[in-house]
Amino acid sequence: MKLLTRNIDYAVRALLYIARSKKKVISVSELVEELNLPKPFLRSVLQTLHKRKVLKAYKGYGGGFSLALSPRKIYLGELIRIFKGNIRLNECIFKRKLCPNRNNCPLRRKIKEIENYVISKLKSTTISSLLD
Amino acid sequence: MKLLTRNIDYAVRALLYIARSKKKVISVSELVEELNLPKPFLRSVLQTLHKRKVLKAYKGYGGGFSLALSPRKIYLGELIRIFKGNIRLNECIFKRKLCPNRNNCPLRRKIKEIENYVISKLKSTTISSLLD
DNA sequence: GACAAATGATACTTATATGGTATCATTATA
């Protein structure tokens, strides 16, 4: 029941580093040196952040990544969604089949309550709020 | 990021069924018929509930399981702990190595907040509270 | 006592998710 997997964790570290840096463009090599993360994995993480428009990418010599959004607009909830899909703590194991009373299943209701809280917290947490 | 795995889900279903039943002792066969769950898996789930003193077990002809605790004393948090170990949403991936500032890591702090809420909710949710 | 119906214990299998690597293509700059 980890909320964070490594790619999310690495993503946050990298985003924080980039946000704090004075340079505009940061290469994976620099991030790997500074943060001590495995390079190929970090690359794939940053590539997906680029595809999802969280980062801008610059190819070629002197290239790297920069933030595509203000740190205030990068939400932890969104990062989790990018790497793990929608947050669903309460997904019913009986999809369609069986369990006709899914809608008023007391267990699901309880978990849904918890889920709502978690999601609201994750949505209100931004890279900017983690900078201090 | 599922909060519930199948064994926990099955455990809750079985416990609810047993709690609602008028009979004292319920066999796995009956549970399987009524709840449409895979028998060998459900057996292993109930066996661990027995080892952890949530259920009483009766061997032999006419045997089965009954609650060892009042439904008010069976906490969802405890069931999760039985099947998944301690709840830790915020475990740092850098154990000891690196990350010298684990204690004031802003990301961990945030996740810890969320974790505290989730744990308190799971602790206050009992089989009894799910019965209605 | 024999048989059947139950759990106890344990080992095994399979599927999926996670964490990570390797490689070749493409781009851009010095």
Place this chain on the structure above:
DNA sequence: TATAATGATACCATATAAGTATCATTTGTC
């Protein structure tokens, strides 16, 4: 043109989750 970067993609290793199989033991009923 060499080099340092990302893009795209396929692959591998491990852990966890989900489930099965089997044999031993207990106990009630005939």
